Amino acid sequence: MADASTTLSSSLGLNPRLTDSHGRVIHDLRVSITDRCNYKCIYCRTGELGAQYAELGIEEYLRLIRVFVGLGISKVRLTGGEPLLRRGLMELIQELAGLRTLEDKPLELAVTTNGHLLDGLAAPLKAAGLNRVTVSMDAVDAPTFEKITRVPGSFETVLEGIRAAREAGLTPLKINCVLLRGFNDDQIEGFARFARQEDVVVRFIEFMPLEEGRLWTPEIVVPLKEIVERLSRVMPLVEMPPREASETARRYTFADGVGEIGMIAPVSQAFCGACSRVRLTSDGKIRTCLFSQVEHDLYGRLKSGASDEELRVYILQTVQGKEARHHIGEPGFLKPSRSMVHIGG
Ligand code: SAM
Secondary structure (H helix, E strand, O other), rough: OOOHHHHHHOOOOOOOOOOOOOEOOOOEEEEEOOOOOOOOOOOOOOOOOOOOOOOEEEEEEEEHHHHHHHHOOOOEEOOOOOHHHHHHHHHOOOOHHHOOOOOOOEEEEEEEOOOOHHHHHHHHHHHHOOOOEEEEOOOHHHHHHHHHOOOOOOHHHHHHHHHHHHHHOOOOOOOEEEEEEEHHHHHHHHHHHHHHHHOOOEEEEEOOOOOOOOOOOOOHHHHHHHHHHHHHOOOEEEEOOOOOOOEEEEEEOOOOOOEEEEEEOOOOOHHHHHHOOOOOOOOOOOOOOOOOOOOOHHHHHHHHHOOOOHHHHHHHHHHHHHOOOOOOOOOOOOOOOOOHHHHHH
């Protein structure tokens, strides 16, 4: 007799795709491959460097990612913690670069990193099959940068890393900047110049209540509208058309067409309706939203001997329950149990 999982799987067809109960198709998987980070950014960490959550073996991440890819995931972003700290990263990327999507194409493979180790790793990452990196960078002057990361010398190190990544062809190279009023909002205009000089896409991201400590208030968020106004005063901005419906960034260039700026506004202009993401934490839990109050223990099932088919069914069922939206700024908003660095941003 067929068991419940086999019945569900076969009733879903040969190649069921990840969808949720709100009709969204999920094709973007973010995987945290370590909970450790070598930076202590003031808006993210309390100052401790140690990991709070376990790491899986590289083979285990690979098996889980393969199951996700069999369900229609076409884009995989490795993150952390700081993913470049992870031993076995090159082997993981080599294996992932060999996978094919349901459309028989290579995966889109990206890494989000603080860039500290990128100078030495950019060329090997490219050779292993990585397509792109996004580097997090919250200031374009060294003293402000180092006040935020709390690591001396970090600005020059990251700048070298960015240049090495561009040279290695890990492009388009994106730089993500989280703005906090009173900390680094004086960097906005400097970032515009940086985007043009360094030939990188700078994306400003609104600060979300996902920090380890308690820093977030609505007032500390620098909203998209304000950033656009400030940049337009320096140089007229021209909005660029979206490339796909699930694109999180509003894209702008300058009147002379040189440089690209993106604005990601999860707080002031939430884009949950077009969300196409799920996340896997370093210890193998599925999170269907950054702000989920529950986690789904995929690794627990793998450990207790589940077959790939059983993992598929579990993922399909879990993703069906993806939250409609987050509730930042609403009465009764609850911070999730994990902060950004422990979820995998
Ligand atoms: N260590 C890697 C890095 O620095 O990119 C990956 C992990 S880090 C948590 C990923 C991204 O999350 C960084 O760009 C960081 O700025 C961003 N981030 C951290 N806390 C955030 C928050 N509360 N709101 C918005 N973005 C946040």
